[in-house]
Amino acid sequence: MMRRTSLVFCLLIVTLSLVQQRPSYAAFADGFADSAFRQRWQRADQSVADAQTSRSWVWGQQIGPRSFERYQESPQNNRLTQYFDKARMEISQPDADRNSEWFATNGLLVVEMISGHMQTGDQRFEPRTAANVPIAGDPDSPSPTYASLGPIATTNGYNRSENRQGQRISSVLAANGQISDEPNLATPNTTIAHYEAVTGHNVPKVFVDFQQSLGDVTNVLGTFGYPITEAYWIDTRIGGQTQRVLFQAFERRVLTYNPNNAANWQVEMGNVGSHYYRWRYATPMHYFQGSENKATVSEAGTIALNTEGYQGALVDSQPNDPIFPYKRIDRSKITAYQAKIYRLLKLENRYVMLTILPELGGRVYQLTNKATGQNLLYQNPVIKASHLGQRGWWLAAGGIEWAAPTEEHGYLESEPWDYRLEQTNDAARVIVSTTERHTGVQIEITVELTNDSQIVNMRGNYRNPTASPQPFQFWMNAMIAPGGINHLQPSLHFVVPTKQMIVHATQDSALPAPQQTISWPTFNNRDLSRYATWNGYIGLFAADNLSGGWAGVYDPALNQGLMLVDLDPNLPGIKTFAFDDQFDRSLYTIDGSDYAELWHGAQRTFWDYPALPAGQSRSFEAHWLPLHDLGDLSAGNRFGAVGLDRSSTGHLVVAIQPSQAFAATPIKISSEGKLLWQGTLDLKPQQPLRIELEQLVYPNRPISVEWAGQTQALVTP
Incomplete structure (x- = not known):
């Protein structure tokens, strides 16, 4: 980005003719949104990445998100940007000279965060609250914030300092803005070597030397801009340890000097890019994860899970018991938790990694979106016999479980399932299977990843080999906890494209009784699709036929979620459920963790029990798409998802x-x-x-x- 004193190319109101232009951008490869961005990064940081140069990063090791952000003078009034830990790159005029040093520029992000004025044009700014983000160290560091620098920073021509070349810096800036002096901090490296007359600030030798050392790999002025504060010592926390470092804010960057670091890493760029991204978008920054891995499947060893001693408390049911031959539980005989070893299967491609536990109901235990590195499914820290379910107990282990032959969670989530693995040139699969002992129905489910798609495919078949019809329900239940925090936030959004829902069960007294219909998403002036509006747990079935459509769960604050796409008419049921903050989570876990449920079933509701005729079978498909960086979820299909946000x-x-x-x-x-x-x-x-x-x-x-x-x-x- 050029300085604000640059020529203003256009002061006219934007007309539709600008929208008709089609700017040309270079090919997108290896995570870089444009080849100009790649060239700038490679010139400065490729040798660091290859361990050929030992110094700190100019842009950062990882490649961040790309966006078209509003900018008045750019075609269509927005410009291509890409974020890195240390800064943001942007192309304001895509048809300009690509060989120019100023074709791909470096935003004045520090100025924006300190002033609270977000730049959306050469001379256009939008007021925001200054960034209450620590300028250095851990996210919760007690160091000064960008906002606290306002009284001492030169963002509007004020707060200039006198020329103090030759003096040494010993001033300490506290988080509350107070400045004190500690003479012992005045070392040769802090000697002021340059006075910048444009902004009126002094730069110590250690920062001047670092900038000059980069002269062969980057445009120094275009990378740093002018200094806008003096250099100060501050107390910060790095990796949980309190340390004192020297910092200075420039228009585009923050520099820190930590004499405790290795010699070539004593001066580092602050994480201005990731700080700005969180300030502007209020969500974490996710990085591009490039991989050419084909889909693979393997027996990945075992996993130890802290398991309650419930198995010795199981008691046989009698033939007249509705759950026969499955077991009831005598809770007085449950013993303490012990680590138990479970077999672990792994299925992955370049986009997604799944783990499957055949001994715990053949469930998909983890579904990790490699773009964020985080699992989207709930992980109960213990395997506990909860007080829920048709048998009077149920293992809320997390993941995606297969529920049959009855409503709710069925009888199979604790049973060991058979499995086999398949590997082909274009896909990898885990096939889990069992015979349901209450009805005799045989169930087989294939979980598949192809080489080139992020979608997790699930194909199932259940068959009645007996001589008589069997009343039978089948559901898959995804227990979702976006963001890897194993807990729901008020920002959670249930996105189901239906106009009506059927109440299954609820503690919310403002909702009607079970099997009654309510409008969706708004009922009695409450947007029930937003978890923040709930008063008690709520379970709802989609009343409309969603065949061919989609349904999902998304958290805008964490910018992650999971959805079903291209819904199979053989699985007409969609159900949403979550506990509220008042629910006693000790019934199923030990740490207060929780989750949202997205059910997909072969019946419309739990009250539907169509008989499966003797000798007949039913097949179905389900397609799960992990989501991130959508802002909020609006729609999806087999091609992908679209999010609309403000x-x-x-x-x-x-x-x-x-x-x-x-x-x-x-x-x-x-x-x-x-x-x-x-x-x-x-x-x-x-x-x-x-x-x-x-x-x-x-x-x-x-x-x-x-x-x-x-x-x-x-x-x-």
Whole structure:
């Protein structure tokens, strides 16, 4: 980004003619949104990554998200940006000279965070609250924040300092803004070697030397900008340890000097890029995870899980018991927890990693989105016989369980299942199977990953080999806890495209009795799709037929979720459930952890018991897509997911996460016949594309998102 004193290229109100332009961007490869970004990173940091150079990073080791952010003078009023730990790169004029040192620029992020003015044009700024983010150290470090630098920083021409060249720095800046002096901190490295007259600040030798050492690999002024504070010693926490470091804020970067580090790593760039991203978007920054791994399957050894001694407390049921021949439980005989070893299967490709526990009901235990490195499924820290379920006990172990032959959680989640592994050139599979002992129905489920898709495919078949019809239910229950925190946040969103839901069970006295229908998502002026509105646990079935559609759970604050796409008509049931904050979680766990449930079943509700005729079978498919960086979930299909969200200023943000890589795919966004944005870009599952629109689109308006040769019709939030 050029300095704010740059020429203003356009002061006119943006017209639709600008939207019609199609800016040209270089191919997207290896996580870099444009080849110009790749070249800048390689020039500065490739040798560090290859261990050929020993010094700190200029941009950072990992490649962050890409977005089209609003910028008044750029085509379509937004410009391509990409975040790194240390900074952000941007292309404001994609048709300019690519050989210019200023083609791909480096934002004034430090100025924006200190001043609270987010830049959206050469001379256009939007007011925000200054960033209450520590300038150095751990996220919870007690060091000064960007916001606290306001009274001493030069972001508007004020707070200039006198020329003090030759003096040594011994000033200490406290988190509350107080400045004191500790003469023992004045070392030769802190000697002021340069006075910058443009902004009126002194730069110590250790920072001048570091900047000059980078002169061959980067544009120093374009990378750092001018200093906007003096250099101060601060107390911060790094890796949990309190340390004193010297810092100085520049327009584009923060530099720190830690004499306790190894010589070549004593000066480092602050994590300005990741700080700014969290300030601007209020979500964590996820990094591009490149891999060419094909789908593989393996017996991955074992896992030790702290397991309650419930098995010795199980008692035989009698033939007249509705659950016969499954066991009841005598809770007085349950013994203490002990580590128990379970066999572990692993299924993975370049996008997703699954683990499966055949001895705990053949469940999918973990579903890790490699783009975030986090498991999306609940992991109970203990295996405990809860007070729930049809038998009077149930193992809320987490993951995705197979529930049969009855409603709720069935009888099979604690049973060992048979398994076999399959590996082909284009896919890998785990097939788990069992015979359900209450009805005699045989069940087989295939969990599959292909080489090139992020979707987890599940194919199932249940067959009645007996001589008589059998009443039979089958459900899969995904226990979801986005973000790897094993706990739900108020921001959780149940996204089900239906107009009505059927109440299954609830503690919320404002909802009607079971089997009654309510409007969805809004009922009695409450948006029940938002977990924050709940008063007690709620279980709801989708009342409408969602065949071919989708359903999901997404947490906008964590920017992660999981959804079902291309719903199979042979699995017509969709159910959502979660506990509320008042529920006694000690009934199923020991640490207060919790989860949301997304059920997908062969029946519409738990009250439906169609008979499976003798000798007949039913087959089905389910397709699970892990999600991230959508802002919020709006729709999905086998091509991927689209999210619609609002920026802090109310501008509509469209995000696209494909389920597989698409090269040079045309993208077009329009509303009510008006073109809002278009371009041709590569798309990859690891790095959703985020597009912030300049033109205002009001809530509850139709919007069309065309990409990968298909169109998704949505309604704006």
